Amino acid sequence: MPPLPGPERETVNSRFNQVLATGIWAISAVIAVSLFLIDRTSQLAYLVPLAFVNLLVWEGLWRPTLVIKDDGIEVTNPLRDIHIPWTALVNVDTRFALTLFTPGRKFEVWIAPSPGRSFGYRSAALAEREIRRVSPHASSTVRPGDLVTSESGAAASLVRSRWELLQTSGLIEAGIADTVTVTVRWHWWVISPLVVLLAGSIPALLIAG
Numbered sequence: 001m002p003p004l005p006g007p008e009r010e011t012v013n014s015r016f017n018q019v020l021a022t023g024i025w026a027i028s029a030v031i032a033v034s035l036f037l038i039d040r041t042s043q044l045a046y047l048v049p050l051a052f053v054n055l056l057v058w059e060g061l062w063r064p065t066l067v068i069k070d071d072g073i074e075v076t077n078p079l080r081d082i083h084i085p086w087t088a089l090v091n092v093d094t095r096f097a098l099t100l101f102t103p104g105r106k107f108e109v110w111i112a113p114s115p116g117r118s119f120g121y122r123s124a125a126l127a128e129r130e131i132r133r134v135s136p137h138a139s140s141t142v143r144p145g146d147l148v149t150s151e152s153g154a155a156a157s158l159v160r161s162r163w164e165l166l167q168t169s170g171l172i173e174a175g176i177a178d179t180v181t182v183t184v185r186w187h188w189w190v191i192s193p194l195v196v197l198l199a200g201s202i203p204a205l206l207i208a209g
Contacts, residue, residue, distance in 0.1 A: 008069065008070060009067060009068070009069050010068040010158055010162075011065055011066070012065065012066040012067075012112070012154070013065050013111060014061075014064065014151060017061040017062070017064070018061065020061055021058065021061040021062040024053070025057065028053065028054050031046070032047060032050060035047060042207055043208050045205070046204065046205075046208045047204075048197060048201050048204035049197075049201035049204055049205060052194065052197035052198055052200075052201050055190070055194055059079065059190050060078045064076050064077055064078060064110045066109050066111055066112065066155055068158050068159060070162075070166065070171075071085065072088075073100060073159060075100070075107060075110075077107075077109070077110040079186060079187050079191060080185060081183075081184070081185045082107050082182065082183070082184050082185075084100055084102060084107065084182050085181075085182070086162075086171075087173055087176055087177060088102045088103070088182050089102060089163060090103060092156055092159055092163070094112075094114055094150075094153060096108070096114055097109060097110075097112055097114055098112035098151075098155045098156050098159070100159070102180075102182050103178045105182065109152075109155060111155070112152040112154075112155040112156070113152060115147070115152070
């Protein structure tokens with residue numbers, strides 16, 4: 001594939017989610033240290049549910065990403081990875097979250113939710129007024145989730161820009177979306193420990209209590 005303008009790989013993370021995860025881990029570290037300072041060994045059983053919470057935070061808040069490359073889109077959601085080749089993509093929507101459509105299927109991107117209704121409509125109204133000020137005869141309705149100031153809008157803009165660039169460059173074969181495979185890989189190496197830790201948390205809480 002010939003080189004295209006711009007970066008070959010764009011990675012999108014949720015800064016808010018990662019800051020939240022860091023805060024939870026900091027609190028967990030304080031709790032873990034305090035458990036070792038308490039003169040009751042049974043209290044160490046709290047480390048099991050604490051480990052469950054920390055692993056869940058890593059999988060649900062820290063790890064999810066969106067990677068946009070010339071060969072497709074890689075979505076890392078909680079519990080599964082999704083690879084969507086550009087030839088399989090048929091639509092990009094932001095009604096509730098950035099959602100990527102392929103024939104008969106749709107995949108929401110965890111890190112790119114649409115803004116809250118009240119915030120989104122206020123922002124959309126401001127955006128529409130600005131459009132009309134610059135171009136009075138323009139007819140445009142801005143969906144809150146498409147605003148580039150929102151997580152869904154910013155991510156959708158990157159996806160649409162790369163998709164359009166590949167289409168105009170003639171690098172995406174049209175009409176074969178139904179025949180292209182979308183790869184979904186479940187995170188069994190994380191799901192299994194989560195199930196074990198969750199199951200172990202119940203007796204651990206009983207022992208510590």
